[in-house]
Amino acid sequence: MTDTPLYHRVCIIGLGLIGSSLLRCLMADRSLAAEVVACDRSDAVCARVAELGIADRVESDATLAVAGADLVILCTPVGAYADVAALIGPHLAPGSTLSDVGSVKQAVVRDVSPHVPDGVHFVPGHPLAGTEHSGPDAGFKELFRGRWLILTPPPGTDAEAVDRLGRLWAACGSQIEVMDASHHDQVLAITSHLPHLIAYTIVGTATDLEETTKSEVIRFSATGFRDFTRIAASDPVMWRDIFLNNREAVLEMIQRFTEDLTALQRAIRWGEGDKLFDLFTRTRAIRRSIIDAKQA
Amino acid sequence: MTDTPLYHRVCIIGLGLIGSSLLRCLMADRSLAAEVVACDRSDAVCARVAELGIADRVESDATLAVAGADLVILCTPVGAYADVAALIGPHLAPGSTLSDVGSVKQAVVRDVSPHVPDGVHFVPGHPLAGTEHSGPDAGFKELFRGRWLILTPPPGTDAEAVDRLGRLWAACGSQIEVMDASHHDQVLAITSHLPHLIAYTIVGTATDLEETTKSEVIRFSATGFRDFTRIAASDPVMWRDIFLNNREAVLEMIQRFTEDLTALQRAIRWGEGDKLFDLFTRTRAIRRSIIDAKQA
Numbered sequence: 001m002t003d004t005p006l007y008h009r010v011c012i013i014g015l016g017l018i019g020s021s022l023l024r025c026l027m028a029d030r031s032l033a034a035e036v037v038a039c040d041r042s043d044a045v046c047a048r049v050a051e052l053g054i055a056d057r058v059e060s061d062a063t064l065a066v067a068g069a070d071l072v073i074l075c076t077p078v079g080a081y082a083d084v085a086a087l088i089g090p091h092l093a094p095g096s097t098l099s100d101v102g103s104v105k106q107a108v109v110r111d112v113s114p115h116v117p118d119g120v121h122f123v124p125g126h127p128l129a130g131t132e133h134s135g136p137d138a139g140f141k142e143l144f145r146g147r148w149l150i151l152t153p154p155p156g157t158d159a160e161a162v163d164r165l166g167r168l169w170a171a172c173g174s175q176i177e178v179m180d181a182s183h184h185d186q187v188l189a190i191t192s193h194l195p196h197l198i199a200y201t202i203v204g205t206a207t208d209l210e211e212t213t214k215s216e217v218i219r220f221s222a223t224g225f226r227d228f229t230r231i232a233a234s235d236p237v238m239w240r241d242i243f244l245n246n247r248e249a250v251l252e253m254i255q256r257f258t259e260d261l262t263a264l265q266r267a268i269r270w271g272e273g274d275k276l277f278d279l280f281t282r283t284r285a286i287r288r289s290i291i292d293a294k295q296a
Numbered sequence: 297m298t299d300t301p302l303y304h305r306v307c308i309i310g311l312g313l314i315g316s317s318l319l320r321c322l323m324a325d326r327s328l329a330a331e332v333v334a335c336d337r338s339d340a341v342c343a344r345v346a347e348l349g350i351a352d353r354v355e356s357d358a359t360l361a362v363a364g365a366d367l368v369i370l371c372t373p374v375g376a377y378a379d380v381a382a383l384i385g386p387h388l389a390p391g392s393t394l395s396d397v398g399s400v401k402q403a404v405v406r407d408v409s410p411h412v413p414d415g416v417h418f419v420p421g422h423p424l425a426g427t428e429h430s431g432p433d434a435g436f437k438e439l440f441r442g443r444w445l446i447l448t449p450p451p452g453t454d455a456e457a458v459d460r461l462g463r464l465w466a467a468c469g470s471q472i473e474v475m476d477a478s479h480h481d482q483v484l485a486i487t488s489h490l491p492h493l494i495a496y497t498i499v500g501t502a503t504d505l506e507e508t509t510k511s512e513v514i515r516f517s518a519t520g521f522r523d524f525t526r527i528a529a530s531d532p533v534m535w536r537d538i539f540l541n542n543r544e545a546v547l548e549m550i551q552r553f554t555e556d557l558t559a560l561q562r563a564i565r566w567g568e569g570d571k572l573f574d575l576f577t578r579t580r581a582i583r584r585s586i587i588d589a590k591q592a
Contacts, residue, residue, distance in 0.1 A: 079569075128516055132583070148516055187512045190502050195520035198494055201557045203579040205549070206486050208556075216483045218585050220424055220444055224491035226586060227523050233583035236576035243564045243572055253501070254561050258554070260504075261497045265550050268539045273375075276539055280532035283499040287428070287529035289514050290522060 005030065006168055011037040011069040013062055013084060015049050016235070017130060018101045019075030020139030023054040025172040028141050032168055039065035049136050063091045071165070073125075074100035074112075079241035082111040089115035097121040097161045103188060103238070105152045105181035107245035113154070121161035126150045126184065127174060128192075132233040145173030152181040189249035193242055194257060197250065199231035200239070301330045302464055307365040309358055309380060311336040311345050312531070313426060314397045315371030316435030319350040321468040324437050328464055335361035344432050359387045367461070369421075370396035370408075375537035378407040385411035393417045393457045399484060399534070401448040401477035403541035409450070417457035422446045422480065423470060424488075428529040441469030448477040485545035489538055490553060493546065495527035496535070 010026055010033035012019045019038075026036045038055035039062050040046050050058045059065035066072050066088045074081055081100065092098060098120055102108045108124050116122045129147040131138065149169040153162045166176040179187075206217045206225065217225065243250055267275040306322055306329035308315045315334075322332045334351035335358050336342050346354045355361035362368050362384045370377055377396065388394060394416055398404045404420050412418045425443040427434065445465040449458045462472040475483075502513045502521065513521065539546055563571040 150516075187516055190505060191513050191516045191521040193520075194501075195498060195524055197560060198498060198557070199520075200576055200579050201560055202491060202494060202553060203582050204575050205490075205553045205556045207578060207582055208552075209486060217487050218582070218589050220446075220483055220487045221586050221589075224489075224495075224527055225487040227527060228491055228494075229579070229583040229586050231520055231523060232576070232579035234576075234580075236573050236580060239576055240569050240572040244567055244569055247564055247567075250564060251561065254557065254564075256504075257498060257501045258557070260501045261494070261550065261554070264493060264497055265547065268543055268546060268550075271540055271543075273536050273540055276536040277532050279500050280496055280528070280530075280535050282503060283496050283525070283528035284530075284532060286499050286503055286514070287525040290517050290525050293514050293517075 005032060005034045006164060006171075007033045007071045009033065009035040009037060009069040010071045010073070010168075011039060011065050012055075013039045013065065013072065013074050013088070014076030014080075015040040015045050015136045016075065017134055017138045018127065018143075019073075020049065020052075020054060020136040021129075021141060021143040022073065022075065022101075022139075022172070023049070024139055024141035025144065027054055027056075029171055032171055033071070037065050037069060045136055052136060054136075054139075062088050066091050066093075068093060070096045071168070072096065072098050074098070074102070077235075077237045077241045078102040078104055078108060078111075078245050079237070081108060082115075085112040085115035089117060092117055092120045094119040095121075097123055097165060099123045099125045099165055101125060101127055103192065103242045104246040105150075105184045109152075109154060109181050121158045122154065123157060123162050123165050124152045124181065125165065125169070126152070126188075127169070129174075130234070132230050134235045134238075142173070144169065147174055149174035149176050150184055151176065151178045152184050153178065154181075185246050185249045189246055189253045193246055193250050194253040196231055196234060196239060197243065197254070198257070199228040202228050203232040301327055302460060302467075303329045303367045305329065305331040305333060305365040306367045306369070306464075307333040307335060307361050308351075309335045309361065309368065309370050309384075310372030310376075311341050311432045312371065312430055313434045314423065314439075315369075316345065316348075316350060316432040317425075317437060317439040318369065318371065318397075318435075318468070319345070320435055320437035321440065323350055323352075325467055328467055329367070333361050333365060341432055348432060350432075350435075358384050362387050362389075364389060366392045367464070368392065368394050370394075370398070373531075373533045373537045374398040374400055374404060374407075374541050375533070377404060378411075381408045381411035385413060388413055388416045390415040391417075393419055393461055395419045395421045395461055397421060397423055398541075399488065399538045400542040401446075401480045405448075405450060405477050417454045418450065419453060419458050419461050420448045420477065421461065421465070422448070422484075423465070425470075426530070428526050430531045430534075438469070440465065443470055445470035445472050446480055447472065447474045448480050449474065450477075481542050481545045485542055485549045489542055489546050490549040492527055492530060492535060493539065493550070494553070495524040498524050499528040
């Protein structure tokens with residue numbers, strides 16, 4: 001361990017679940033950042049973060065917040081990135097790194113890159129971590145522990161900048177993986193985006209059932225449905241932005257899913273028990289693989 | 297508390313997760329049954345239950361097992377009920393109660409009723425409890441604690457028999473609800489059967505993606521997908537039988553779900569963020585209701 005911290009000044013923009021968890025990590029390990037600056041466009045959120053004492057300095061003006069920072073991480077909903085990037089771009093310090101935590105990556109490159117000045121390293125990132133809770137009070141410093149952190153640096157990105165950012169996340173407990181943005185969006189479409197869309201759909205379908213049945217859906221939610229409602233309680237703005245910004249990959253996965261569901265529907269209608277049994281046996285094996293991979 | 301147990305002899309047929317949990321409840325509270333008889337067609341399962349010491353007597357012959365019992369509870373997969381009922385029907389004691397724990401109820405009435413002799417009370421039941429694990433080792437006596445137990449006695453069923461069975465389940469920790477079989481099947485189709493079918497489908501869809509992506513699905517399963525794999529690891533025989541035996545209600549729910557998913561798919565394709573946001577906000581409120589109902 002050297003006396004020089006990994007970064008001189010880190011600025012976190014957007015102080016929700018992820019942003020505030022990151023602040024807590026940085027404040028807990030002073031070898032990562034000599035100064036931690038927190039920024040949110042909401043005065044109420046800024047006041048709450050100041051009250052929680054999880055930043056050295058809180059700024060509601062993003063242009064002031066990023067000044068002099070050698071690492072800026074966008075933690076707002078993805079839909080706000082273009083505006084934030086346009087605002088802070090001219091104020092980013094030469095040689096600094098700009099990163100983010102968005103759940104989609106191609107759209108982030110599309111929206112942010114045009115605003116990144118020459119000499120600033122743009123290294124998009126995505127921590128595969130979260131809960132169904134939102135806001136600065138929902139964050140906790142163990143959130144990233146044992147979870148993946150995917151970095152998707154565009155071709156030609158400075159290797160030292162990528163490595164240094166990886167070391168910051170590793171210190172937060174993450175396992176680092178580097179891949180290209182398009183592959184990231186495909187993998188996340190099936191592992192995360194489609195499951196969330198399905199959960200939102202089924203909870204909506206249940207809600208729309210007539211009043212009597214609805215209250216019974218809640219009363220008798222313990223066998224299956226309940227697990228979906230937890231996923232479907234995730235932040236609405238964040239998820240709207242994810243679906244709008246990973247459109248092609250999500251539509252492709254919906255299509256595959258719908259074909260498979262239609263095949264099962266047909267097997268049920270025609271009483272083809274063997275087809276059902278075969279699928280249910282295969283899916284059980286997948287669960288075993290996930291437990292073996294220590295992701296369960 | 298009286299000296300006379302609730303039942304003289306209780307016979308549990310089918311010693312998987314539910315059956316073996318029930319055995320453990322009965323053995324832990326001797327005011328429920330003076331004698332606890334366990335029965336399974338598998339000799340290996342019978343031997344394991346004897347080894348576990350969770351029954352007073354273990355029988356692999358169901359006709360011997362039910363002899364003299366004043367309560368018999370079927371805990372096999374629903375698809376085996378007709379055969380088991382035909383086998384044990386002639387051996388059921390006059391005045392005894394026959395019940396079950398199946399996840400569908402109209403089909404159970406259809407399959408079992410013809411084999412129930414006059415003078416035997418048929419009181420179908422369904423504990424809304426379970427895990428993704430199977431077999432006699434997976435059971436535990438706390439499984440039913442705080443969970444619903446739904447009874448669906450056909451019209452004209454002896455009220456005292458229903459009440460007594462409810463008291464047994466209440467002693468296992470369940471909350472008792474009585475409704476008709478058709479309503480049960482509707483409510484469970486949306487709260488349990490559709491969620492399981494969806495989970496099986498999405499895990500299958502992911503498995504079918506090409507080899508590279510597949511291993512990444514497992515590595516990066518932490519955000520959403522993982523929750524589905526747990527549900528999709530449930531017992532294949534049990535779930536095949538559920539879908540084949542609640543066909544009409546499940547097909548109706550798939551239809552509603554598919555319509556809703558198609559509407560969301562269209563909203564994503566056309567970039568209609570407001571529609572997504574509105575649904576995601578409604579589903580979040582449903583989660584809150586479930587937490588308030590203490591089912592989360």
